[in-house]
Amino acid sequence: MLEATAITVSYGRHQVLDGVSLTVAPGETLGLAGPSGCGKSTLARVLALLQRPSGGTLTVDGQPISRWRHRARQRTSIGLIFQQPRLAVDPRFTLLDVIAEPLRAARRPLDRAHELAEEMGLTGELFTRRPHEVSDGQLQRACVARALALEPRYLVCDEMTTMLDASTQAHLVTRIEAYRERTGAGVLAVSHDAELLDRWAGGNVRTWRHRPDVVVNGSGGRPEGTSRDVSDRRIATRPNAEG
Numbered sequence: 445m446l447e448a449t450a451i452t453v454s455y456g457r458h459q460v461l462d463g464v465s466l467t468v469a470p471g472e473t474l475g476l477a478g479p480s481g482c483g484k485s486t487l488a489r490v491l492a493l494l495q496r497p498s499g500g501t502l503t504v505d506g507q508p509i510s511r512w513r514h515r516a517r518q519r520t521s522i523g524l525i526f527q528q529p530r531l532a533v534d535p536r537f538t539l540l541d542v543i544a545e546p547l548r549a550a551r552r553p554l555d556r557a558h559e560l561a562e563e564m565g566l567t568g569e570l571f572t573r574r575p576h577e578v579s580d581g582q583l584q585r586a587c588v589a590r591a592l593a594l595e596p597r598y599l600v601c602d603e604m605t606t607m608l609d610a611s612t613q614a615h616l617v618t619r620i621e622a623y624r625e626r627t628g629a630g631v632l633a634v635s636h637d638a639e640l641l642d643r644w645a646g647g648n649v650r651t652w653r654h655r656p657d658v659v660v661n662g663s664g665g666r667p668e669g670t671s672r673d674v675s676d677r678r679i680a681t682r683p684n685a686e687g
């Protein structure tokens with residue numbers, strides 16, 4: 445399980461997350477919907493162990509992240525795919541370099557990068573192109589391949605398909621779902637697009653009703669599930685400015 449409990453995050457005096465709890469189980473796809481600015485990306489970064497929360501606990505497969513500086517091993521078991529691939533890659537890298545980056549860091553055979561590229565539908569001539577020489581969709585395919593390279597136990601997809609056309613969107617979701625089915629990984633799909641998430645996660649969606657850019661503290665808020673019981677304790681957000 446990837447478990448976040450009572451997470452709080454503040455940027456200066458702006459409290460963005462106030463006691464958020466969320467669990468992603470192995471083998472499940474969980475959707476997290478919510479309006480722009482409510483804190484989805486912040487929560488995604490916290491779950492991927494990229495951003496340290498100011499409060500709360502994180503546990504990966506039963507192991508609590510007690511010392512943030514020593515989280516490297518658990519970090520590699522969580523893949524993160526960002527919304528904007530151009531901000532997520534080194535512009536000097538070729539697509540093959542992008543995909544090989546985690547393999548190189550983990551001292552794994554680099555041949556695997558070719559296979560991953562091909563699995564994502566990236567053909568030979570694209571291997572040596574740099575980010576400015578490919579489309580957003582092609583670059584995002586490389587980022588998905590990079591996220592899968594070390595076979596993570598969990599994948600956090602933060603608005604992964606927002607900028608892409610419908611067919612590229614469908615292709616990427618299909619690849620992620622095939623990976624989940626093959627490996628039993630848990631997938632958290634984050635988006636403002638509740639319909640997409642409902643299709644992707646088969647209705648296993650939590651909707652975060654939290655007005656953006658409002659500092660709220662505490663009372664009365666709860667998320668709504670589109671298709672499941674919202675009292676399910678896997679996500680409980682205290683803040684809700686809509687009452």
Ligand SMILES: Nc1ncnc2c1ncn2[C@@H]1O[C@H](COP(=O)(O)OP(=O)(O)OP(=O)(O)O)[C@@H](O)[C@H]1O
Nearest residue numbers: 455460478479480481482483484485486487636657
């Ligand atoms: N590094 C930061 N420093 C200060 N404020 C930040 C920072 N990152 C995010 N914020 C603020 O925190 C709030 C939540 O941002 P976040 O990106 O997590 O929301 P989001 O729900 O993912 O939005 P979107 O769907 O538009 O990406 C916003 O008000 C944002 O301006």
